[in-house]
Amino acid sequence: MTDRGLREVANPSAIFLSRYEEPIAGSIVMISREGTRPLLVEVQALVDDAFANPRRVAIGLDQNRLAMLLAILHRHGGVHTIGQDVFVNVVGGVKVLETGSDLAVLLAVTSSLRGQALPNDLAVFGEVGLSGEIRPVPNGQERLREAAKHGFKRAIVPKANVPRQDIEGMEIVGVTRLHEALAAV
Numbered sequence: 001m002t003d004r005g006l007r008e009v010a011n012p013s014a015i016f017l018s019r020y021e022e023p024i025a026g027s028i029v030m031i032s033r034e035g036t037r038p039l040l041v042e043v044q045a046l047v048d049d050a051f052a053n054p055r056r057v058a059i060g061l062d063q064n065r066l067a068m069l070l071a072i073l074h075r076h077g078g079v080h081t082i083g084q085d086v087f088v089n090v091v092g093g094v095k096v097l098e099t100g101s102d103l104a105v106l107l108a109v110t111s112s113l114r115g116q117a118l119p120n121d122l123a124v125f126g127e128v129g130l131s132g133e134i135r136p137v138p139n140g141q142e143r144l145r146e147a148a149k150h151g152f153k154r155a156i157v158p159k160a161n162v163p164r165q166d167i168e169g170m171e172i173v174g175v176t177r178l179h180e181a182l183a184a185v
Contacts, residue, residue: 022117022120023117023118023119023120024117025111025112025114025115025116025117025118026044026045026046026047026108026109026111026112027042027043027044027045027108027111027117027118028042028043028104028107028108028111028118028122028123028124029041029042029043029104029122029123029124029147029152030042030043030096030100030101030103030104030123030124030125031100031123031124031125031143031144031146031147031155032094032096032098032100032101032125032143033098033100033138033139033143034094038139038142038143038145038146038147039094039146040123040146040147040150040152041090041091041092041094041096042090042091042092043088043089043090043091043101043104043105043108044088044089044091044108045086045087045088045089045105045108045109045111045112046085046086046087046112047081047084047085047086047087047109047112047113048084048085049083049084049085050083050084050085054081054082054083054084054085054086055085055086055087056070056085056086057085057086057087057088058088058089059087059088059089059090060088060089060090060093060094060095060096061088061090061095061096061101061105062097065099065102066086066088066105068130069102069105069106069109069128070086070109072106072128072129072130072132072178073106073109073110073178075132076131076132076177076178076179077106077110077132077178077179077182078179079109079110079113079182081109081113084113086109088105088108088109098137099127099128099135099137100125100126100127100137101125102126102127102128103124103125103126103127103128103134103156103181104124104125106128106178106181107124107156107181107182107185110182110185111185118185119154121151121152121153121154122152122153122154122155122156122185123147123152123154123155124155124156124157124181125137125140125143125155125157125158125161126156126157126158126161126175126181127158128178132177132178132179133176133177133178134158134159134175134176134177134178134180134181135158135160136158136159136160136161137158137161140157140158140160140161140162140163141161141163143157143161144157144161144163144167144170144172145167147170148167148168148169148170152170153169153170153171154170154171154172154173155170155171155172155173156173156175156181156184156185157172157173157174157175158174158175158176159174159175159176160174161174162174
């Protein structure tokens with residue numbers, strides 16, 4: 001909003017991306033959708049020892065979905081967060097309601113728990129089902145083109161969202177199960 005009315009934001013993803021000089025554990029970029037546009041948003045996770053009852057806190061995501069995702073991570077990914085506080089934040093105050101954020105949340109949590117940073121040029125999306133399957137999301141190719149436009153060189157996505165034609169300069173890894181995604185990073 002300006003003094004002359006509304007002005008178009010040509011590149012909304014740039015507002016929500018903070019690129020670090022070196023990779024940081026617990027941080028990953030997900031390719032979400034806001035209305036009809038793909039939007040790149042950073043998801044951060046912090047996993048730490050709990051000193052009482054473990055807390056699960058989600059900012060910008062559904063709290064109940066986080067609890068469910070952590071159970072899936074334990075059961076189908078072999079990653080335990082028992083006795084750990086888990087904090088997840090979507091940077092920039094964005095509220096993500098779509099299930100395409102599931103894979104990003106789980107990879108950020110695993111990265112923080114293990115203290116291993118994920119590559120800066122990696123972007124992800126995908127819904128994670130209760131049996132650990134990675135489900136496709138709508139508009140996968142548009143999401144990948146948006147990531148490539150911002151210089152991302154690698155993406156982990158549901159196998160059904162892998163485009164038939166390569167996207168120049170981008171390696172796309174299609175996965176069908178959670179353990180495959182964890183192995184790919």
